[in-house]
Amino acid sequence: MAVRVLGYLESARNLTGSAAALGGLALTFAGFAGPYWPVVVGGLYGAGALLAPPRRPPAPAFEEPSSRLDELRADLVTLRAYLDRVDLPTGAAERLAALTGLLDGLLAPGWVSEALAEDPEGVHGVVRAVRRDVPECVDTYLRARWWTRLAPGARAPEEELERQLTLLHAEAQALVDGLRETEELRQRSHTKYLEDRGGGVPPVGRPPEP
Structure with a gap:
């Protein structure tokens, strides 16, 4: 009281x-x-x-969206360490290197990962690729390769692995393209705003009218 x-x-x-x-x-x-x-x-x-203004409790201070990717970056490092211990065929290794390169670029600290953090579906896609899809692709390849040595199947495990990694790379590339399009739209919107403001500057490459 x-x-x-x-x-x-x-x-x-x-x-x-x-x-x-x-x-x-x-x-x-x-x-x-x-x-x-x-x-x-x-x-x-x-x-x-x-x-008098009413008394209000302070709003909770949550983590910045980009800070949630720190754990995912650590998971990618763990995944890379696992992949370094695996013997993969040349074609699959090249596709895997291209895929992990895209994931590295998306998760690199800075404005790119901040843009990714604002896209929940994009973050989910990266989480799924790092924590489930890539490890499962490689592990199932290793299992299938062993069984194929005992009893060859209809399709070589190397071909299946390359197909899987190609699909995953396409998903990651689509995410990169989507984030790029978002930035391009933001740039065009700012250009439209400047034009509507009445700057009177002609478009690039077009001479001013007399």
Whole structure:
């Protein structure tokens, strides 16, 4: 109870109301309130308390979206360490290097990863590629390769792995293209804003009209 009372005494409502009440006392001493000065002072206090902005709790401070990618960057390092221990055919190794290169670029700290962090579906795609798709592609290839040595199948595991990595690279490239298009749209929107503002500057490559 004492804490609540002390909290109210320090609140903006009480301080504003008290300031208004002091103004009422000043009017009383100046002779404007007369015998009704308690009503005037009380009324001004109540009006001031009502006009004061309400007390509000501070909003929670959540992590910046880009900071959530730190754990994913660490997972990519772990994935690379795993891939370095795996013997892959040349074609698959080249496709895998191209794919991990795209993932590296997307997760590199800076404005690129900040743009990625604002795209929940894009982040989900990268998480899925790093934590599930790539490890599963490589692991199933290693398993299938062993079985194929005992009993050759209809399709070589190397071909299947290259096909899988090609599909994953296409998904990552589509994400990169989407983020690039977003930046291009932002740039064009700013150009349109400048044109609508009436700058009168002709487009690049077109001479001004006489």
